[in-house]
Amino acid sequence: MDWRTHIARHGDRLLPGAPWARWTFLALMLLAAVLRFWRYTEIPYTHDEISALVRLFPTLGETIRTGVIALDTHPPGVQVFEWLWTRLFGMEEAAVKLPFTLLSLGALVLLFRFAMAWTGAVPALLLTALMATLQYSVMYGQIARPYAFGLFTTALLADQLTRYLALGRRRALVGIAVAAVLSAYTHHFALLLAFLMGGSGLLLLRPGQRKPYLWMVGIVLLLYLPNVPIFIGQLGLGGLGGWLPRPDRWWLADHAWWIAHTSWWLAAPLGLLALFAITRLVQRRNVPGNSLVLLFTWGLLPIAIGIGYSLWREPVVQHSMLLFSFPYLALALLSGMRGVPSRMALPLVAVICVLSVGTLIGTRQHYTVFYTSKYDAMVDGAIRWTQGNAGETLVLLDAPPEVLDFHLRQRGLGMDDVPHVRLLDDSFTPGRLDTLLANSRAQRVFYGQSNGASAERIARIQLHFPHLVQRIDMAEGQVFVLHREPVPEAISDRRFLTGACPICDPLPGWEIHTDLPTREDSLWPRSWDHSGREYGVLVAMALDTVAQRADDLVEIHARLFLPGPTQDVGLVVELKHGDSTVFYRTAELDDLLLTEAPQEVTLIVATRPGDAQLRDAPLLLRAYLHNRSGAAIGVRAMHVVLREGNPVVHALSGPIDGPWIYRPKGLVGW
Numbered sequence: 001m002d003w004r005t006h007i008a009r010h011g012d013r014l015l016p017g018a019p020w021a022r023w024t025f026l027a028l029m030l031l032a033a034v035l036r037f038w039r040y041t042e043i044p045y046t047h048d049e050i051s052a053l054v055r056l057f058p059t060l061g062e063t064i065r066t067g068v069i070a071l072d073t074h075p076p077g078v079q080v081f082e083w084l085w086t087r088l089f090g091m092e093e094a095a096v097k098l099p100f101t102l103l104s105l106g107a108l109v110l111l112f113r114f115a116m117a118w119t120g121a122v123p124a125l126l127l128t129a130l131m132a133t134l135q136y137s138v139m140y141g142q143i144a145r146p147y148a149f150g151l152f153t154t155a156l157l158a159d160q161l162t163r164y165l166a167l168g169r170r171r172a173l174v175g176i177a178v179a180a181v182l183s184a185y186t187h188h189f190a191l192l193l194a195f196l197m198g199g200s201g202l203l204l205l206r207p208g209q210r211k212p213y214l215w216m217v218g219i220v221l222l223l224y225l226p227n228v229p230i231f232i233g234q235l236g237l238g239g240l241g242g243w244l245p246r247p248d249r250w251w252l253a254d255h256a257w258w259i260a261h262t263s264w265w266l267a268a269p270l271g272l273l274a275l276f277a278i279t280r281l282v283q284r285r286n287v288p289g290n291s292l293v294l295l296f297t298w299g300l301l302p303i304a305i306g307i308g309y310s311l312w313r314e315p316v317v318q319h320s321m322l323l324f325s326f327p328y329l330a331l332a333l334l335s336g337m338r339g340v341p342s343r344m345a346l347p348l349v350a351v352i353c354v355l356s357v358g359t360l361i362g363t364r365q366h367y368t369v370f371y372t373s374k375y376d377a378m379v380d381g382a383i384r385w386t387q388g389n390a391g392e393t394l395v396l397l398d399a400p401p402e403v404l405d406f407h408l409r410q411r412g413l414g415m416d417d418v419p420h421v422r423l424l425d426d427s428f429t430p431g432r433l434d435t436l437l438a439n440s441r442a443q444r445v446f447y448g449q450s451n452g453a454s455a456e457r458i459a460r461i462q463l464h465f466p467h468l469v470q471r472i473d474m475a476e477g478q479v480f481v482l483h484r485e486p487v488p489e490a491i492s493d494r495r496f497l498t499g500a501c502p503i504c505d506p507l508p509g510w511e512i513h514t515d516l517p518t519r520e521d522s523l524w525p526r527s528w529d530h531s532g533r534e535y536g537v538l539v540a541m542a543l544d545t546v547a548q549r550a551d552d553l554v555e556i557h558a559r560l561f562l563p564g565p566t567q568d569v570g571l572v573v574e575l576k577h578g579d580s581t582v583f584y585r586t587a588e589l590d591d592l593l594l595t596e597a598p599q600e601v602t603l604i605v606a607t608r609p610g611d612a613q614l615r616d617a618p619l620l621l622r623a624y625l626h627n628r629s630g631a632a633i634g635v636r637a638m639h640v641v642l643r644e645g646n647p648v649v650h651a652l653s654g655p656i657d658g659p660w661i662y663r664p665k666g667l668v669g670w
Contacts, residue, residue, distance in 0.1 A: 007117040008166035016113060020342050021121040024349060025112055025128055031353060032108060032132035036101050036141050041094045044373030047403065049144050053091065054402045056083050073234050075227055077185030078146045091410065097144045104141030104148035108132060110155035111327050117162050118291040119331060120338035122345040127331050129349045133356035135364050136259050140323055147320050150190035153182040154324045157194055161201045168209055173216050180220045185227060189321040192302055200294050244315040247307050250615055254654070258319060261359035262655040269355060274333040281336030292332060299329025319653060369651045372664045374477025375399060378448030379407040381479055382418050385446045394442040395420035398453040430460055431593030437464035443484055450477040455606040456587060459555045463602060468493060471662045473646040497546055498539065499639030502526055511538040519634065527561050527634030530627050537635055538624035543575065543609055549657045550610035551645030556623040558603045561634035562594065568629040571603040575612045576620040583611040600636065608645065
């Protein structure tokens with residue numbers, strides 16, 4: 001059968017295929033809707049969504065000039081849509097997310113139509129089962145950002161291109177133009193895929209279709225011209241290198257593992273299914289060659305371009321950016337299932353759904369991880385601990401000010417209504433924090449932190465408020481409640497590893513210079529006299545023997561006696577892999593803003609295995625006092641503790657890393 005006849009056999013039917021295939025598809029659509037709309041009004045905003053909403057200004061012009069051109073790296077399409085939508089329906093989460101979720105479901109219809117035409121019923125249903133149930137598509141279908149939008153517009157382009165190649169109808173040509181323009185204004189990777197689709201279509205046209213198609217391409221280019229200066233400006237910004245690491249050799253495997261819910265229960269059956277499909281494809285060659293060329297081109301080239309740009313220019317590639325091309329690569333791998341009888345296909349679809357939904361809920365814990373917001377926890381906790389407890393609780397929040405303001409506005413409150421201190425400020429040094437904590441008359445601290453918070457901050461708070469009574473771990477953040485005085489409900493999330501002091505028995509791992517004197521007199525408490533010495537006390541340990549997870553936090557504390565004004569002293573931590581130092585951080589005495597002498601102070605520096613950005617590599621931790629100026633200083637004691645890491649800190653983009661002990665159990669009114 002000629003490939004055009006093959007893809008044209010279903011005509012313009014909304015849902016092509018035999019009755020069993022259509023009914024199976026409708027059942028999968030129902031499942032997809034249930035998974036996306038489950039407890040829909042409880043889905044919080046992500047940081048990405050809030051960053052877009054705070055860039056909506058009173059006028060559309062200001063939104064484009066400031067909210068897009070000056071502050072964003074995406075095309076303006078979704079930002080303009082959100083500007084219009086929020087003016088009609090408000091800023092409530094469910095209202096803002098609704099069109100994106102509906103578009104994610106609409107994309108499944110278009111992908112099914114496309115897959116039916118090019119590969120047949122069984123690959124189309126298997127693809128639909130994956131797109132209906134994988135967290136990849138479920139989660140991004142619940143986020144009001146370009147991902148669901150771009151998935152829909154590129155699927156519309158694929159569907160309309162199919163109709164035009166097969167039937168040559170003008171309305172399909174109009175559909176191609178609309179889909180291409182929308183894709184170009186939605187996301188740069190949607191634009192890339194639209195370019196690949198459009199170029200592929202140009203190679204497959206009949207002679208009589210070429211001229212209208214070229215006119216359509218010209219119109220699309222004209223409609224995209226207004227965005228060209230924006231695109232060039234954003235391209236000049238490079239990428240996301242300020243926070244996104246370059247992909248390493250494991251990136252593709254990690255990406256596939258994340259798509260498979262980081263579970264062998266799903267990954268192994270999907271791998272076997274793909275292997276079986278490829279074997280059938282090689283043996284039977286039952287799929288037109290044009291189909292495979294298109295599918296592999298659309299599925300693989302965006303990955304290759306994204307990784308190449310990230311390696312040789314600036315990091316950009318993330319899971320979200322490859323969502324648009326994922327269906328076509330999956331369909332290419334599954335295309336060999338064409339011709340499998342329904343009695344075999346239906347059980348396969350059912351097994352995929354059961355395993356995918358089971359691991360979505362069990363392994364990925366989607367409806368807890370994704371439905372809990374660190375920002376909601378911070379703001380609701382701040383409200384809870386300040387209302388009716390004036391002066392009893394000091395609220396400290398380490399989060400972007402615009403995000404905190406947004407959440408307060410959503411609750412009809414302002415900053416003055418919820419007394420709190422914002423720590424996301426370069427001027428908020430450890431010394432300033434110490435002064436605040438020491439002078440506070442509060443009995444407890446409520447502390448919330450998002451990703452990027454100082455690793456040492458929780459330890460500095462605990463110097464003044466040592467008794468931890470509550471901790472909640474969430475994706476990309478945590479909240480804590482700590483008391484000044486002992487309380488029965490206190491818990492501990494850290495353990496002592498090792499320590500050294502002038503009167504302690506030496507422990508393994510410590511290197512203390514044999515000629516380092518111990519001093520004690522009426523003006524100088526017992527301590528090692530580090531005066532005039534650059535180095536003197538060091539601890540070294542194999543990090544993998546003490547930290548089991550990438551986010552486990554190793555804290556080094558140095559209690560110092562300062563007889564007089566002192567400067568240029570640091571507590572250093574290094575991570576070494578072989579002879580190479582792969583991570584280095586210091587805690588500086590100058591940052592404590594000291595004004596008195598003599599006095600005792602504590603320097604704290606912390607690190608995690610993940611700081612090294614090496615996979616399964618042996619790491620040596622070294623920590624030492626660096627007295628660069630040789631100032632008069634006494635070392636009263638040093639010790640190392642391990643604070644349990646947050647296992648779900650990266651759970652939206654990677655595995656859950658260990659038992660989730662400090663789970664959310666109701667964040668308002670604890």
